[in-house]
Amino acid sequence: MKPLFVLMGSFLVTLLLLKVSKGKIDYPLAGRIAMSVMLAFTAMGHFVFTGGMAAMVPNFFPAKTGIVYLTGALEILFAIGLLIPGYKTIVGWGLILFFLLVLPANIKAAMEHVNYQTGGADGDGPGYLWFRIPFQALLIAWVFFSAIKK
Numbered sequence: 001m002k003p004l005f006v007l008m009g010s011f012l013v014t015l016l017l018l019k020v021s022k023g024k025i026d027y028p029l030a031g032r033i034a035m036s037v038m039l040a041f042t043a044m045g046h047f048v049f050t051g052g053m054a055a056m057v058p059n060f061f062p063a064k065t066g067i068v069y070l071t072g073a074l075e076i077l078f079a080i081g082l083l084i085p086g087y088k089t090i091v092g093w094g095l096i097l098f099f100l101l102v103l104p105a106n107i108k109a110a111m112e113h114v115n116y117q118t119g120g121a122d123g124d125g126p127g128y129l130w131f132r133i134p135f136q137a138l139l140i141a142w143v144f145f146s147a148i149k150k
Helices: 002-022 027-048 050-054 064-081 085-111 126-148
Strands: none
Touching: 002 027, 002 126, 027 050, 027 064, 027 126, 050 064, 064 085, 085 126
8 A cells, every 4th residue: 555655645746846847747757757756665675574575475486585686676677767768668568567477476465464574474365455456457557658658
């Protein structure tokens, strides 16, 4: 839920700043900036809650901690790439693929009640998927309309 608040809050602040500074609103730019802020925010979790996030990675993957660090680093690179006009489209497609590839970790975490902060079995549970899956779809659409669609 926190990433949604970060995404929406930074989007609204960016819209306001663009209106004040440029006299007009650039929705795709505001969308990319907001997505970049959210990605930077969520990337921090990969480095702060590494053990808990490693517990989310499906069991058939080796080197779970390495995967958590790698995905955190990728989120930072995606956040930067979205802000570089010449790379926004390719980064957008990569980010959509990334969102699809991390969904199984979120499903596993929900089904096993994994707490992403502690790795314990006291997480939100399957009901969380009623939020997470639509949120994942929102993220994909957000990236498409702010970074890919002309």
